Amino acid sequence: MSVPGDDVREVALRESEDRFRALVEAAPVAILIVGDDGRIALANAGAESIFGHARSEVVGRPVEILIPSAARAVHERHRAAFLAAPRARPMGSGMELEGLHRDGRTMPIEVGLSIAQAQGRTQVIAFVTDITARKEAEHAVLDERSRLARDLHDAVTQSLFSASLIADVLPRLWERDAAEGRRRLEELRTLTRGALAEMRILLLELRPGALTEVPLAELLRHVADASTNRTPIGLDLRVDGDGTLPPDVQIGLFRIVQEALNNVARHANARGVTIRLEQGSGHVALEVADDGVGFDPASVDASHLGLRIMRERAEAIGAAIVVDSRCGDGAGGRGTRVAVRWPVGDAGGDA
Numbered sequence: 001m002s003v004p005g006d007d008v009r010e011v012a013l014r015e016s017e018d019r020f021r022a023l024v025e026a027a028p029v030a031i032l033i034v035g036d037d038g039r040i041a042l043a044n045a046g047a048e049s050i051f052g053h054a055r056s057e058v059v060g061r062p063v064e065i066l067i068p069s070a071a072r073a074v075h076e077r078h079r080a081a082f083l084a085a086p087r088a089r090p091m092g093s094g095m096e097l098e099g100l101h102r103d104g105r106t107m108p109i110e111v112g113l114s115i116a117q118a119q120g121r122t123q124v125i126a127f128v129t130d131i132t133a134r135k136e137a138e139h140a141v142l143d144e145r146s147r148l149a150r151d152l153h154d155a156v157t158q159s160l161f162s163a164s165l166i167a168d169v170l171p172r173l174w175e176r177d178a179a180e181g182r183r184r185l186e187e188l189r190t191l192t193r194g195a196l197a198e199m200r201i202l203l204l205e206l207r208p209g210a211l212t213e214v215p216l217a218e219l220l221r222h223v224a225d226a227s228t229n230r231t232p233i234g235l236d237l238r239v240d241g242d243g244t245l246p247p248d249v250q251i252g253l254f255r256i257v258q259e260a261l262n263n264v265a266r267h268a269n270a271r272g273v274t275i276r277l278e279q280g281s282g283h284v285a286l287e288v289a290d291d292g293v294g295f296d297p298a299s300v301d302a303s304h305l306g307l308r309i310m311r312e313r314a315e316a317i318g319a320a321i322v323v324d325s326r327c328g329d330g331a332g333g334r335g336t337r338v339a340v341r342w343p344v345g346d347a348g349g350d351a
């Protein structure tokens with residue numbers, strides 16, 4: 001015979017179970033409850049979406065099916081060690097593993113662990129997040145950092161090294177031959193100024209947001225100063241008009257110029273290069289033109305990234321880009337021109 005108090009308790013119990021289930025389902029991470037036999041007792045919606053398995057496919061099976069086969073044995077040993085001395089491990093405490101998706105691909109995951117006792121047995125609750133995006137962002141930062149380190153080495157260390165060599169010999173040289181001394185002093189000045197300009201750009205690149213704090217024309221002036229340090233190519237900067245650009249447009253245009261100038265320095269064998277920036281009311285036009293050897297843009301194979309990245313950057317900000325190049329001999333018939341046109345206030349439209 002049922003006593004009224006029992007009914008109330010049963011309803012309360014069912015409600016609390018419903019609440020538990022709803023909570024587990026709604027959690028923004030994958031939750032797996034794993035028994036002391038290593039088998040999955042519960043998987044929530046988050047686990048289904050990370051690993052691609054319906055929960056009916058994983059409940060009752062060893063948790064190692066969610067791990068690439070090469071790592072399973074190690075995981076089993078870790079699991080045994082964890083059960084022997086269970087201690088909660090919050091997310092962010094550095095437990096990063098590879099997870100195995102149902103379709104066979106692996107992905108980096110982060111796992112936090114907690115312990116619960118149920119019916120006298122230990123259960124492990126694993127909280128899992130897919131950290132693919134975070135890992136990619138970390139790699140991008142590392143790549144960027146090594147690029148800056150390389151630039152710093154190429155651009156600044158070498159200049160300062162040459163400058164210090166000149167400074168070493170200069171006093172004796174001057175005594176012997178004042179004219180030559182003055183010439184070397186001029187060289188020393190060019191080297192240190194160039195190194196300073198390079199430093200200025202690298203510092204702008206290092207500080208988040210700095211590339212958009214100054215007008216594009218000023219950034220280009222730093223680039224122009226710095227490039228006189230890298231190459232003996234004469235650089236002419238012509239600016240017409242002014243105005244403020246949206247940050248992504250400014251950065252996109254700046255990077256395109258940087259890459260175009262890199263190409264001039266590396267491939268063009270040019271005597272001169274001109275950067276033109278024209279900011280009118282309806283558009284921004286930017287051009288890097290050299291008088292070097294030229295090339296055939298149609299026959300650049302896919303292993304080269306620079307031109308492709310320039311095009312992608314232009315597309316990303318809704319600008320049109322043209323790469324013109326001629327390798328003919330004689331005056332007027334040579335050189336490369338990279339021209340970008342961004343339609344003001346109509347990003348994404350035709351330029």
Ligand SMILES: Nc1ncnc2c1ncn2[C@@H]1O[C@H](COP(=O)(O)OP(=O)(O)OP(=O)(O)O)[C@@H](O)[C@H]1O
Binds near residue numbers: 264266292
């Ligand atoms: N201004 C230029 N003058 C002469 N040749 C050029 C010029 N710009 C590009 N090229 C030619 O086009 C090719 C492709 O350039 P791209 O920038 O795409 O790749 P890359 O400079 O070779 O390598 P990276 O991927 O490091 O940029 C170069 O290898 C070069 O032959």
Ligand SMILES: [Mg+2]
Binds near residue numbers: 259262263305306307
């Ligand atoms: Mg290049």
